[in-house]
Amino acid sequence: MSDPETLPAGVHPEVELLPWYATGTLAEPDRQRIARHLESCRDCSGELQELVDMQRNLQALYRQEAEPSTQLARSVMARVAADAAGGQGRPGETTWVAGLDRWFRSLFMPQWVPTLAAVLLMVQAGLLVWVVLPPPERGEIGTRSLGMQTAKIAVVFQSSATEEQIRSLLQRLQARVVDGPTGDGVFTITVNTGDPSAQAALALLHERRDLIRSAELVRP
């Protein structure tokens, strides 16, 4: 509900200016006019006293709350409203200061950051997959090593075979132990599939019954 544009009947027109008389912000001619009126008007003097008391109370109240000034609050809200309307102010207001402001803000909000973040995420995901996946079989040529073509043979040595005899045999086959022994005494050895071939190595192992109890090719 809006207020009437005029004072109630019977109220002296000087009352309108009493708030500014009380706060000492009235222009000199008006101040003198009100002062003269107050000398002879008890009603207006009473009104003035009420205004003085009210100001004291309100000042104490506002000092506790310590809000920003109305002018500042209105200025900020007007700016927010203008920005929310989608504009950067009225066209005529575009100054070099506004341009500088936009440039400075752009430093903190570069367009390429989301793209960079996405690329980094993809690289990290790739690295994670690469680490988690099992390495390729030794017989395969992988990207992480230049492995030679090899074959695996499960071998059980005779209990009478000495370490020196076994080593000598493995050197002759250019083989090496890569696993074992299991609970059954099975060792896994690898041999190059080049020269001699895996089958030839297997045949040689079978010939050495004095050292080898059993030998069979491990199928991948």
Place this chain on the structure above:
Amino acid sequence: VLRTQLAKLTRRAMAELTREHQEILRLVFYEEQPYEEISTLLGIPANTVKTRVYYAKQRLKEQLARLGEKEPIR
């Protein structure tokens, strides 16, 4: 104690006022702005500023009286 009670009462009475009345009372009595400047700031005629302050003060006085009757200051 009396001052604290009065401050509480004034705060509650102010809260009952319209936003326009709260705003103009703050501008006049706390920020001590001349009515010409308030007129410019709010974009309303100077006469409206004067009458608005008058009615805002009346509303605040009424609210203080109402609240004071409910909870007299001792």
